[in-house]
Amino acid sequence: MEIIVNLDVMMARRKIGSGELAERVGITPANLSILKTGKAKAIRFSTLMALCRELGCQPGDILEYRP
Amino acid sequence: MNWNKDKSILLTQIGTAFFTLLLLALDIACYWAVSWFVQLRGLDRGSVWYFTATVYACSVFAWPLLWSLWTLLAAIRRGEVFTAENVRRLRVVSWCCVGAALICLVSAFYYPSFLLITAAAGFMSLIVRVVKNVFQQALAMKDELDLTV
Numbered sequence: 660m661e662i663i664v665n666l667d668v669m670m671a672r673r674k675i676g677s678g679e680l681a682e683r684v685g686i687t688p689a690n691l692s693i694l695k696t697g698k699a700k701a702i703r704f705s706t707l708m709a710l711c712r713e714l715g716c717q718p719g720d721i722l723e724y725r726p
Numbered sequence: 727m728n729w730n731k732d733k734s735i736l737l738t739q740i741g742t743a744f745f746t747l748l749l750l751a752l753d754i755a756c757y758w759a760v761s762w763f764v765q766l767r768g769l770d771r772g773s774v775w776y777f778t779a780t781v782y783a784c785s786v787f788a789w790p791l792l793w794s795l796w797t798l799l800a801a802i803r804r805g806e807v808f809t810a811e812n813v814r815r816l817r818v819v820s821w822c823c824v825g826a827a828l829i830c831l832v833s834a835f836y837y838p839s840f841l842l843i844t845a846a847a848g849f850m851s852l853i854v855r856v857v858k859n860v861f862q863q864a865l866a867m868k869d870e871l872d873l874t875v
Contacts, residue, residue, distance in 0.1 A: 686875060690875045691875070693873060693875055694875045698873060699873050699874065699875045700869075700870050700873040700874060701870065701873070701874040701875075702874070702875050703874065703875065706875050
């Protein structure tokens with residue numbers, strides 16, 4: 660039972676790099692890496708909102724619940 | 727860096743250094759200090775050896791306690807506050823207080839006033855333990871905060 664972060668999939672679909680996305684979202688590349696690798700323990704609504712805005716997607720496209 | 731915070735840590739370090747020197751002096755001049763105390767209180771001359779044993783036994787716990795305090799303060803000065811190592815240092819301080827309290831409890835058989843020191847050391851151990859628990863909780867919260875994006 661876990662939450663899977665599909666950020667790398669969405670980034671590949673939108674053809675956007677980590678550095679560019681981090682800059683547009685306003686977080687450090689290191690934090691984006693934590694999020695991408697699934698090491699993050701929590702994500703702020705403001706970060707999720709910025710990611711959805713920049714990737715043109717819904718939160719459900721980035722986060723997935725696997726029972 | 728905060729001027730007041732730095733001065734406060736420095737003051738605590740000076741206090742720790744003062745107690746370290748005091749302990750060193752007591753360890754070196756233990757026999758004379760104890761002899762003077764026994765004479766002052768009008769106690770049996772033979773109890774000098776009991777007092778000396780108590781002082782040296784407590785010293786075994788006092789040295790790691792002071793070292794832990796010193797390294798803890800140095801770590802705080804470096805900005806490393808909520809770390810697993812600091813929690814371990816506080817645990818050492820707490821158990822050293824317990825050790826000293828137990829020695830004083832045994833020593834109360836020949837000099838009942840040691841019961842007061844037993845109570846003080848036991849209470850000190852409790853306070854340090856609470857601080858250690860707070861540090862442990864803060865460390866867990868910091869870990870979670872560090873991984874919040």
